[in-house]
Amino acid sequence: MKWITSLLLIALLSLAAELYLPFWSVALISFGVVAAIPQTSWKAFLCGFAALFLLWSCLAFYMDAQNNQILSSRVSLLFLKIKSPILLVLVTGFLGGIVGGMGALSASFLRSPETQG
Amino acid sequence: MNLDFQELSGTVKVYLDNRLVPHVFAQKENDAYFAQGYLHAKFRLWQMEFQTYYAAGRLSEILGRYSGSTDLLNKVDRSFRRLGMGYAAEQALKAVEANPVTKGQCDAYTEGVNAYISTLTKSSLPLEYKLLGYAPEPWTNLKTALLLKLMTWDLAGSENDFAMTNARNLFSAADFELLYPTTQDSVDPILPKGTPLYGTSDTPGVKLRVPLHADSTYMMAKGSALPLEELKPDRDNGSNNWAVSGSKTKSGSPILCNDPHLGLNLPSLWFEMQISTPGFNAYGVSFPGAPGIIIGFNDSCAFGFTNAMRDVRDYYEIQFKDQTRKEYRYNNEWLPTKFRVEDIKVKGQDDFLDTVAYTIFGPVMYEPGYADPLNTGKYYACKWTAQSPSNELLAFNELDHAANYSDYLAAIQNLSTPGQNCIFASKSGDIAIWDQGAFPAKWFRQGDFVMPGIDSTYDWQGIIPQKENPHMVDPVRGFVSSANQVPVEVKRYPYYLSGNFPPYRGMEINRRLEQMENITAADMMQLQTDNYDLFAEMARPLFLKYIDTTNMEPAEKSYYTYVRDWDLRNDPGEKAPGIFNSWWHSLKTSIYGDELGQTKYPVMEPYDETLLEALLKDSSYKFVDDIRTPQVENLKQIATLAWKKIYPSIQQADTFGNLTWASFKDTKITHLLHINELSDPHIPIGGGTYSINAAKSDHGPSWRMIVELTTPTKAYAIYPGGQSGNPGSPYYDNFVDVWAKGHYDTLWVMSPGEQNDPRIQWKINFTKSQTTANHPE
Numbered sequence: 024m025k026w027i028t029s030l031l032l033i034a035l036l037s038l039a040a041e042l043y044l045p046f047w048s049v050a051l052i053s054f055g056v057v058a059a060i061p062q063t064s065w066k067a068f069l070c071g072f073a074a075l076f077l078l079w080s081c082l083a084f085y086m087d088a089q090n091n092q093i094l095s096s097r098v099s100l101l102f103l104k105i106k107s108p109i110l111l112v113l114v115t116g117f118l119g120g121i122v123g124g125m126g127a128l129s130a131s132f133l134r135s136p137e138t139q140g
Numbered sequence: 141m142n143l144d145f146q147e148l149s150g151t152v153k154v155y156l157d158n159r160l161v162p163h164v165f166a167q168k169e170n171d172a173y174f175a176q177g178y179l180h181a182k183f184r185l186w187q188m189e190f191q192t193y194y195a196a197g198r199l200s201e202i203l204g205r206y207s208g209s210t211d212l213l214n215k216v217d218r219s220f221r222r223l224g225m226g227y228a229a230e231q232a233l234k235a236v237e238a239n240p241v242t243k244g245q246c247d248a249y250t251e252g253v254n255a256y257i258s259t260l261t262k263s264s265l266p267l268e269y270k271l272l273g274y275a276p277e278p279w280t281n282l283k284t285a286l287l288l289k290l291m292t293w294d295l296a297g298s299e300n301d302f303a304m305t306n307a308r309n310l311f312s313a314a315d316f317e318l319l320y321p322t323t324q325d326s327v328d329p330i331l332p333k334g335t336p337l338y339g340t341s342d343t344p345g346v347k348l349r350v351p352l353h354a355d356s357t358y359m360m361a362k363g364s365a366l367p368l369e370e371l372k373p374d375r376d377n378g379s380n381n382w383a384v385s386g387s388k389t390k391s392g393s394p395i396l397c398n399d400p401h402l403g404l405n406l407p408s409l410w411f412e413m414q415i416s417t418p419g420f421n422a423y424g425v426s427f428p429g430a431p432g433i434i435i436g437f438n439d440s441c442a443f444g445f446t447n448a449m450r451d452v453r454d455y456y457e458i459q460f461k462d463q464t465r466k467e468y469r470y471n472n473e474w475l476p477t478k479f480r481v482e483d484i485k486v487k488g489q490d491d492f493l494d495t496v497a498y499t500i501f502g503p504v505m506y507e508p509g510y511a512d513p514l515n516t517g518k519y520y521a522c523k524w525t526a527q528s529p530s531n532e533l534l535a536f537n538e539l540d541h542a543a544n545y546s547d548y549l550a551a552i553q554n555l556s557t558p559g560q561n562c563i564f565a566s567k568s569g570d571i572a573i574w575d576q577g578a579f580p581a582k583w584f585r586q587g588d589f590v591m592p593g594i595d596s597t598y599d600w601q602g603i604i605p606q607k608e609n610p611h612m613v614d615p616v617r618g619f620v621s622s623a624n625q626v627p628v629e630v631k632r633y634p635y636y637l638s639g640n641f642p643p644y645r646g647m648e649i650n651r652r653l654e655q656m657e658n659i660t661a662a663d664m665m666q667l668q669t670d671n672y673d674l675f676a677e678m679a680r681p682l683f684l685k686y687i688d689t690t691n692m693e694p695a696e697k698s699y700y701t702y703v704r705d706w707d708l709r710n711d712p713g714e715k716a717p718g719i720f721n722s723w724w725h726s727l728k729t730s731i732y733g734d735e736l737g738q739t740k741y742p743v744m745e746p747y748d749e750t751l752l753e754a755l756l757k758d759s760s761y762k763f764v765d766d767i768r769t770p771q772v773e774n775l776k777q778i779a780t781l782a783w784k785k786i787y788p789s790i791q792q793a794d795t796f797g798n799l800t801w802a803s804f805k806d807t808k809i810t811h812l813l814h815i816n817e818l819s820d821p822h823i824p825i826g827g828g829t830y831s832i833n834a835a836k837s838d839h840g841p842s843w844r845m846i847v848e849l850t851t852p853t854k855a856y857a858i859y860p861g862g863q864s865g866n867p868g869s870p871y872y873d874n875f876v877d878v879w880a881k882g883h884y885d886t887l888w889v890m891s892p893g894e895q896n897d898p899r900i901q902w903k904i905n906f907t908k909s910q911t912t913a914n915h916p917e
Contacts, residue, residue, distance in 0.1 A: 094267075094868025101817040 053126030071127025079119030177252025296558035382621035398444025408861025448559035456593030686779035718804035
């Protein structure tokens with residue numbers, strides 16, 4: 024429950040933050056949420072990762088659909104050497120996930136092992 | 141969308157239609173140029189800025205020293221710097237800023253570009269900036285001048301002086317004339333044979349003195365091989381234009397057509413728009429990076445251009461007193477050199493400083509210290525008309541305003557370099573063409589080779605007076621045209637016409653226009669996209685006469701038959717054009733390869749028309765024999781051998797399905813960075829070098845335009861690209877398919893009352909911002 028709440032919180036706050044702040048603000052959000060609602064390190068990482076993976080994938084998917092996949096077709100060819108907009112969407116989500124996951128992981132290390140759990 | 145700017149003096153309304161063409165309405169002309177700058181930047185910022193980096197010799201700054209295996213620093217940046225592109229742009233800017241009209245125009249344009257740049261954030265930068273990792277710098281009037289110089293270089297920066305000098309060193313005088321004649325028999329000049337040259341007087345304004353001993357010392361000088369690694373614009377840059385008078389059209393009004401052939405790139409070279417102010421209402425294409433409409437029409441007339449192809453760039457050998465290059469010999473004196481230090485920034489490395497010596501002839505482009513692969517140790521200064529101050533922008537500004545023939549004539553006086561065949565038609569019924577530019581008055585063969593620069597003997601003796609430039613106004617035949625052919629009969633013109641003048645498109649256009657009556661816009665579309673190949677018509681008899689068919693395999697025979705039964709049209713699905721062209725190139729190599737191969741240095745390759753005329757006249761043409769073999773070959777043996785050589789590759793192409801003409805020539809529209817994923821490859825289009833539809837693999841009709849000067853004006857056009865420079869936009873390349881099919885879009889000249897027309901998709905209002913802040917006194 025705590026995990027799901029954290030995930031939703033990270034995703035929603037990140038969505039709001041990105042309207043005004045640079046992309047790396049999502050790392051701070053993940054960090055803040057996990058600092059406030061403590062979790063063990065691997066759970067924290069997965070939480071941050073999943074939140075941003077979902078958020079960025081959905082956003083990218085939505086923007087890509089709006090663009091009729093014109094840009095993603097060319098860019099996926101350029102970077103992935105394969106014409107696959109959906110793969111580019113997933114890669115985008117993955118990168119977001121890494122940023123979010125690392126933010127969350129860092130926060131989980133703030134607490135000493137004895138006090139965890 | 142509403143935008144406020146302090147720089148404006150009034151309101152500008154911009155309506156973008158469903159083709160993303162902006163229609164700009166302004167009360168003040170400079171406000172319109174502000175909006176034009178803003179719109180160019182909005183849709184094409186990366187492209188226009190990148191091209192100024194290219195022109196200024198600054199590619200290493202953003203791309204690093206190497207791009208793939210290309211040494212950008214030495215092959216591109218230093219080449220442009222040493223040619224004096226930056227210097228030339230500064231000279232042009234002086235002329236532009238000395239004129240209040242063009243100064244105001246450029247200032248407003250620059251402010252508009254910068255107004256857009258200031259709205260950009262890191263995330264909203266165009267894609268290419270992100271890929272390369274840099275950001276735009278402020279636009280300046282100098283950047284506009286650089287861009288115009290890049291166009292000048294592309295159109296008037298070509299000459300073969302070093303390759304010709306090598307050829308002169310290799311061949312006897314008689315052979316040289318056979319290989320590189322200065323004119324052809326079959327040529328239909330822009331001014332038909334027999335047309336009076338320039339009415340008033342037949343005494344040329346510049347009386348040329350041919351240097352004493354030019355025949356023995358210049359024409360026949362034998363020397364060592366010369367540097368040849370040059371950065372050259374494409375030789376295929378060319379174009380078609382013609383205007384027919386009302387006597388030949390169905391509507392009774394003139395029709396003007398133009399299709400400039402240039403490099404096929406994305407984002408496209410052109411940006412289409414309408415600019416409407418109380419002073420003028422012009423529609424056509426503009427250069428992203430420069431104010432005004434370049435090719436198009438207004439409410440009274442239409443105008444267009446083809447390249448004049450004249451050689452306006454020559455090299456002079458400079459003698460410096462010593463290695464410091466501080467003084468050079470000129471007319472028995474030692475003159476002081478001026479130095480210009482080129483500071484070339486290189487990404488990830490220290491700056492490269494190149495000190496270029498400037499002489500009375502121009503910048504010393506080649507010298508021992510500049511990457512001359514053959515290291516001849518000689519100094520060559522480059523003299524180029526583009527290095528003199530000139531204000532081409534004024535020509536376009538005045539054309540946009542032109543109401544009649546005399547306005548047009550006044551406007552084109554401002555066009556120095558690149559020289560252009562300026563075509564004109566007006567609603568009042570006039571048609572005209574002027575071969576306009578600052579052309580040096582040269583004596584026979586002057587500037588075909590590098591020249592001695594120790595005195596003024598070989599220098600240009602003047603510029604041909606403007607009124608002696610070839611021109612034709614309202615001719616009886618009812619049309620004027622040009623397709624880069626020679627402007628007048630060579631022997632009648634008092635000055636030497638040096639340059640590269642391909643004859644065939646011009647002959648075909650004139651032959652067709654001659655026959656046409658009751659012409660409609662649809663007829664003109666057909667003509668402009670015609671794939672008929674006049675060169676093949678003239679050359680195929682050689683194919684049929686000299687290839688020996690006796691021992692052909694059945695498959696081989698079938699390829700031969702394709703050409704025999706060919707309708708001489710370079711249509712996309714035909715197999716014959718690929719077979720015929722391969723054979724012709726093979727034949728040419730077989731005939732000239734042995735002679736030209738005598739030197740390890742590249743030499744000038746004779747033109748197709750030279751070989752064709754020689755063989756039609758005389759099958760025992762001197763160069764047919766392969767001088768590397770003991771026996772003497774005849775044309776039949778060589779032509780058959782040329783066929784046998786290409787047969788395997790033809791067969792292979794056919795097996796892989798690549799023999800049909802569109803696949804064989806494989807037209808591609810390439811992104812300026814040569815990134816495949818941002819390019820449009822494999823365009824299914826016919827045509828070719830000698831078709832009116834001159835669509836080659838990487839060059840072609842860059843803007844096909846047809847203007848009927850009826851009231852109201854009816855105009856049709858298309859270009860191989862799209863209005864947006866953003867590869868993620870549906871408007872990036874949406875015109876390409878239409879262009880490839882030979883179709884046209886109907887142009888919409890919007891009137892002020894049509895702001896609710898359903899074609900309008902977006903609106904932008906530019907207003908002068910009301911300053912509310914208190915001004916401290």
